[in-house]
Amino acid sequence: MATVEALPREGLDVSEGSLWAASAWRPMFARLREEDPVNRCENSIFGPYWSITRYDDIVAVEADPQTFSSSWEHGGIVIFDMQDTGVQLRMFIAMDDPEHGEKRKAIAPAVAPSEIAKLAGPLRERTAAILDSLPVGHPFDWVHSVSIPLTTAMIATLFNFPWDERDKLPEWSDWAAKIDIGPDPVLNAERERHVFEMAARFKELYEERRAAPPQPDLLSMMAHSASFGEMDEQRFIGAIALLLVGGNDTTRNSMSGLIERINQYPDAWAAVKADVKGLASGAATETIRLQTPIAHMRRTATRDVEFGGKTIRKGDKVVMWYNSGNRDEDVFPDGDRWDPTRENSRRHLSFGYGIHRCLGARLAELQLVTLIEEMAARDMEVKLVSDPERLPSCFTNGYEHIMVTMTRGDGANG
Numbered sequence: 001m002a003t004v005e006a007l008p009r010e011g012l013d014v015s016e017g018s019l020w021a022a023s024a025w026r027p028m029f030a031r032l033r034e035e036d037p038v039n040r041c042e043n044s045i046f047g048p049y050w051s052i053t054r055y056d057d058i059v060a061v062e063a064d065p066q067t068f069s070s071s072w073e074h075g076g077i078v079i080f081d082m083q084d085t086g087v088q089l090r091m092f093i094a095m096d097d098p099e100h101g102e103k104r105k106a107i108a109p110a111v112a113p114s115e116i117a118k119l120a121g122p123l124r125e126r127t128a129a130i131l132d133s134l135p136v137g138h139p140f141d142w143v144h145s146v147s148i149p150l151t152t153a154m155i156a157t158l159f160n161f162p163w164d165e166r167d168k169l170p171e172w173s174d175w176a177a178k179i180d181i182g183p184d185p186v187l188n189a190e191r192e193r194h195v196f197e198m199a200a201r202f203k204e205l206y207e208e209r210r211a212a213p214p215q216p217d218l219l220s221m222m223a224h225s226a227s228f229g230e231m232d233e234q235r236f237i238g239a240i241a242l243l244l245v246g247g248n249d250t251t252r253n254s255m256s257g258l259i260e261r262i263n264q265y266p267d268a269w270a271a272v273k274a275d276v277k278g279l280a281s282g283a284a285t286e287t288i289r290l291q292t293p294i295a296h297m298r299r300t301a302t303r304d305v306e307f308g309g310k311t312i313r314k315g316d317k318v319v320m321w322y323n324s325g326n327r328d329e330d331v332f333p334d335g336d337r338w339d340p341t342r343e344n345s346r347r348h349l350s351f352g353y354g355i356h357r358c359l360g361a362r363l364a365e366l367q368l369v370t371l372i373e374e375m376a377a378r379d380m381e382v383k384l385v386s387d388p389e390r391l392p393s394c395f396t397n398g399y400e401h402i403m404v405t406m407t408r409g410d411g412a413n414g
């Protein structure tokens with residue numbers, strides 16, 4: 001494989017799945033930030049696209065939704081054109097205002113700080129129970145033993161989804177999120193099957209909640225909201241899928257990313273354990289910054305525009321690489337370092353910016369802080385036993401498996 005320096009700068013394709021599976025993208029983005037921060041790639045399996053790689057440029061694109069549209073009508077919010085898949089999910093993340101704003105307003109109360117606070121108790125109990133069930137000194141898969149069960153339990157609580165069916169949630173979510181599988185007819189048909197199954201089950205639950213008095217769960221709130229009440233099938237499926245994918249893969253991959261970080265920076269982890277009150281929140285934010293569970297969001301130019309010294313044409317795909325903005329040395333010195341004491345960590349772009357900024361940010365942070373606090377309370381050491389197995393995706397920046405062993409310093413070893 002050629003070194004990054006030897007590759008022609010023009011047309012550097014950072015979307016290739018193999019780059020992400022091998023976690024080999026850092027030098028490519030460092031080079032783009034340095035040499036050509038608004039870079040045009042002509043050839044990729046997703047067609048031509050612009051890469052926006054510096055922090056300030058990403059913020060500038062997000063701050064101008066009139067010029068840089070999120071709408072599914074132009075292709076949506078990921079590098080893969082949404083029109084190219086058989087299942088077109090009408091998610092409000094892939095809409096422009098005013099429709100986006102109306103739908104967002106309907107969901108927002110369910111994830112308001114007062115609602116999130118109600119989840120804190122059950123969340124801590126579940127986290128503790130899962131950590132206490134882990135084997136001491138024997139290898140296990142952190143992704144499947146901790147990250148997936150914890151995030152699934154939280155989403156089931158949020159929707160008040162039937163507890164004994166909750167394993168369906170990550171299965172549906174994983175398939176709904178496979179938006180960069182390309183135009184593969186077999187995979188698309190499989191995805192379609194899962195998404196329709198999800199839609200049918202949620203439609204049933206939605207009708208039940210609509211017939212019942214309002215409850216404080218998300219589905220009931222949607223069923224009783226004027227904005228959601230009359231929406232068509234595709235928009236309904238889209239809203240559900242958005243909350244599922246938004247809450248599932250992202251938080252899951254942050255919880256998994258934490259394990260890589262504490263293995264890379266054992267001294268910083270020791271410091272967190274020694275001052276968990278002071279550092280748990282910084283450790284959570286740094287984990288989300290460095291993991292960047294959603295590596296990119298895409299926009300489509302609605303007019304010709306001069307940007308960063310380049311001419312972006314109407315209809316061009318503009319891909320904002322949050323993983324790169326989060327390592328921009330002008331904003332985050334020594335940017336690859338996991339530093340729970342970093343003062344401006346909260347400025348990271350993992351939750352996006354502007355009118356579409358993540359609605360679940362507080363909930364995600366709460367889950368991660370709780371996990372860190374409960375691990376620290378058990379004085380846990382979690383060691384990688386092999387290289388993590390990563391997803392070959394430039395969108396969901398995450399893991400298939402992370403094999404680890406765990407010991408506890410709190411005397412409860414086994």
Ligand code: HEM
Nearest residue numbers: 093246247250251294350351352353356357358359360364
């Ligand atoms: C670490 C965890 C998470 C990450 C990294 C993340 C990331 C993101 C990103 C990048 C966006 C798009 C922002 C933009 O375009 O500017 C977004 C939007 C969104 N997220 Fe999250 N998310 C996380 C957790 C959650 C959770 C737990 C939920 C809900 C349960 C959620 C619900 C949403 C929704 C509804 C939107 C759409 C907002 C809009 O279009 O107005 N997310 N998220």
